[in-house]
Amino acid sequence: MALEHFLPADDIRTLFSTSMSRMYQQEVPQYGTLMQLVAEVNEQTLAGEPALQQQLQDNGELERLSLERHGAIRVGTAAELNMLRRIFAIMGMYPVSYYDLSEAGVPVHSTAFRPVDEASLRHNPFRIFTSLLRLELIADDALRAQAAEILARRDIFTATARKLVAQAEEQGGLTADQARQFVAEVLETFRWHQHATVDLATYQALQDAHRLIADVVCFRGPHINHLTPRTLDIDTVQQQMPAVGINPKAVIEGPPRRRCPILLRQTSFTALEEAIHFAGDQAGTHTARFGEIEQRGMALTPKGRALYDELLNRSRQAPAQADNETHQRQLAAAFADFPDDEHSLRTQQLGYFRYSLTEAGRQQAGHGGAGGDLNALIEAGLVQATPITYEDFLPVSAAGIFQSNLGGTHHQAYAQNANQAAFEQALGCPVRDEFALYATLQDDSARQVLQALGA
Ligand code: OOG
Ligand code: NI
Helix, strand or coil: CCHHHCCCHHHHHHHHHHHHHHHHHHHCHHHHHHHHHHHHHHHHHHHHCHHHHHHHHHCCCCCCCCCEEEEEEEECCHHHHHHHHHHHHHCCCEEEEEEECHHHCCCEEEEEEECCCHHHHHHCCCEEEEEEECHHHCCCHHHHHHHHHHHHCCCCCCHHHHHHHHHHHHHCCCCHHHHHHHHHHHHHHHCCCCEEEEEHHHHHHHHHHCHHHHHHHCCCCCCCCEEEEECCCHHHHHHHHHHHCCCECCCCECCCCCCCCECEEEEEECCCEEEEEEECCEEEEEECCCEEEEEECECECHHHHHHHHHHHHHHHHCCCCCCHHHHHHHHHHHHHHCCCCHHHHHHCCCECEEEEECHHHHHHCCCCCCCCCHHHHHHCCCEEEEECECCCCCHHHHHHHHHHCCCCCCCCCCCCCCCHHHHHHHHCCCCECHHHHHHHHHHHHHHHHHHHHCC
16 A cells, blocks of 8 residues: 555544543543643733744644643553554654653653654654553562453453554554544543452552552553643642642642743642442442643753752752642752753753754855854854753652652652663563654754854
8 A cells, every 4th residue: 555545643643642632531521621721821821921922833832732742551561561562653652761660669660652753743742651560569479460360361452453553564554544443442442441350359459559559450451540731831720720629739840940941840630539340349439540731841961960850859858848839949949050041051061952043044054154163153143042842751750740649658669670671671672762862853953054054
């Protein structure tokens, strides 16, 4: 079949993210309320900041502004993760980065499936934070064996989804009709199930080992546990959530508010307690699903990231603050040592930048001979540098999001270390290195402007 008959992977991803959003808003009405609040605050922010509005418009970002940026699921076996890799590849989403959450007392390790090239990110940056349960972290031998046995009995994918994945791999893509069917079938994997596959006693035993283990093991599939739209003003949304009947987690995760935003700031509403039918006709509840919002800033280089980690650590030496305002003040004090102007961030090589020609640069291009390095060309007004947006996740923040939904039970860190090799073995390929992706973007843009100017 000719290539042009296939629906582009980017479009399949958009079909998927919009279908998922529709399903989740039906399943979790509070999430719809959050979406509405986010859209309103985004609108107000734009009205108050015409420059921001212009910038988003120029980047073609206005249209998708308040739509989902990411979601998250947790799977139980290597085979499940491996199949997800194949499914996400059909939507142009590839595993980037390895996150070890065991360090924070959560018995999973994770990656983010996301688009990796610039055009695809611009088209639709939707990504799925995907965690694999680490059964080896269940201390009780009998319980561990039981959990493994329960997981071995389930198939979280429909037969048609499996068939279409094989077909897509064989053909090299899916037609529009096949893609629509594929998305509908894959959506089944992410659906909520009110019926648990186990009885209440088994659920409780797994819950006692760790609430997350019960969440992964006791259901027919890995229900999507949250979706996350983009906000332009996370502080305002956090503050306004209670007024629309939503209970936010105590603090916003990530860096403080800054003039030059870095990395990722996130907050969520706490997971809902939902009615569950357990095997043997027993009634109970389960707490898993929530809503989250995110505000993204500049991607940091390894040097910038090391400084971020150091300052975050420093701020965490002080006792944890229960209210967001005090937390943010404490954070801001610690981050006073992080340069907050684009010039310093760039020249100290703390952040990644994309280089492009200015209007004067475009006029100069082709005439050649504009000598000098990038800094000189920027100073001469021929080249401009704009921050590259961070597209990945932060393990400390992710742990904070997990923890806020674990019902207050505090967990010790697991002694087990990160095990990226085991994760990649399960996944069926290595994860991509996020720093390498940003560095390539930056270097490619630099090469292009230098070439255009004949420098
Ligand atoms: C994933 C939590 C991590 C984020 O945005 O950092 C996450 C989960 O609860 O399964 O989604
Ligand atoms: Ni999230």
